[in-house]
Amino acid sequence: MERPMHPLTLYLAAPRGFCAGVDRAIKIVELALQKWGAPVYVRHEIVHNKYVVDALRAQGAIFVEEVSDCPADRPVIFSAHGVPKSVPAEAASRNMIAVDATCPLVTKVHNEAARHHENGLQMIMIGHKGHPEVIGTMGQLPPGEVLLVETPQDVTTLQVRDPGKLAWITQTTLSVDDTAQVVTALQARFPAILGPHKEDICYATTNRQAAVKAVAGKIDALLVIGAPNSSNSMRLVEVGRAAGCAYSQLVQRAADIDWRALATAKAVGVTAGASAPEELVNEVVAAFRARYVVTLEQVETAVEDVEFKVPKILRDPIGA
Known part of the structure; x- marks a missing residue:
């Protein structure tokens, strides 16, 4: 019974x-397959989800870890997490078609870091060591220009160039509450530190x-x-x-x-x-x-209506 x-x-x-960034990244791979046919190469998982990656693989996407793993005559797509500057530079040196699927909100953090660097500030990034987004953001600037912290404890041992010339940025996918604690620690130790105009956590x-x-x-x-x-x-x-x-x-x-x-x-x-x-x-x-x-x-608790455009190269017809 x-x-x-x-x-x-x-x-x-x-x-x-x-989210809108993930939606856009998946759409970029699908449109690239429509435009150039299979295979299209994707550096790193386009987004962190096996179901999504497997579905795109079945359509003809090939996922690799480095641009050097791709043939030069096929398009390569950079994942939503963003990449260090050296990656598009490598694709350009091989004359590859490259499509950047970096989430625009991650690009915003990259631009922020570049602006502060131009103004002579050293960056402190709150994020998780080894995460692709962190590697991509730190790779926007020369070595030593972005220091990584994960916890308030990390802040206490931080060795900076000039305590009066600092700015902080964050990975976009952190815990809001945990990040607030790290920011408090940074502001307590470095009162002159500058923060983003608008929250980096997306x-x-x-x-x-x-x-x-x-x-x-x-x-x-x-x-x-x-x-x-x-x-x-x-x-x-x-x-x-x-x-x-x-x-x-x-x-x-x-x-x-x-x-x-x-x-x-x-x-x-x-x-x-x-x-x-x-x-x-x-x-x-x-x-x-x-x-x-x-x-x-x-x-x-909220209604989301954010939408991001795909890159121009995918909106233009072949040969444009």
């Missing part, structure tokens, strides 16, 4: 999933974290759909825990859900990182419906 299904409320956080990261905070008090568990190498997704897991949801876990897809851990849950929150497609959210909801009598509720 089948056991009766228990009632469960699923709270869907909104905004969730794709609207999508901020909005998704606010939505998780709004859901956290209503739920017994939080599932964040995203990839382990996705910074903004991992931050959502941390934000959920910090907001009081002890069971806050990353899942790449429905198959990763630990149902035993949710055995006593009566309310579960679901969100998705900025590079996770809505299909994966629907897949998770369907998995819950197969096991519970689900009541679905959306908790919306």
Whole structure:
């Protein structure tokens, strides 16, 4: 005899999933395939999501780690995270067609760093060591011009050239609350330090974290759909825990859900990182419906209507 299904409320956080920068990056690969045919080469994962990367691979995209891995006669696309200046320079030296899918909000940080550098300031970047966005941003300036910190503790040991000539920038996908603590430490140690005119942490990261905070008090568990190498997704897991949801876990897809851990849950929150497609959210909801009598509720804290244009080279016909 089948056991009766228990009632469960699923709270869907909104905004969730794709942001405008990710949307644009995926569109760039698809349009490049339409314009030049397969294969099109992409340096690094276009966005940090296996489902998305696999879907583009099936259409003819080939993902590589370096421009040197690409044949010179095929187009190369740079990922949404941004690249050091040396990367487009290498593509240009080989006369390659190169398309930059860097998120415009990351480009804004690059331009900020360049402007401060021109004004004689040394940059301090708040970010995660080894993340492609951090490598790309630090690679906009000569070695030693951008110093990286991750925590308030890092600030205490920082060796700078001139404490009176500093500016700070951040990775766009950080925890808003954690970053505020690092900024406070920087301002306490270097009172003259300049900050961005407008927050570097992007609207999508901020909005998704606010939505998780709004859901956290209503739920017994939080599932964040995203990839382990996705910074903004991992931050959502941390934000959920910090907001009081002890069971806050990353899942790449429905198959990763630990149902035993949710055995006593009566309310579960679901969100998705900025590079996770809505299909994966629907897949998770369907998995819950197969096991519970689900009541679905959306908790919306903001409405997003941001859209970024694709590069001109993809809007122009071939030969233009």
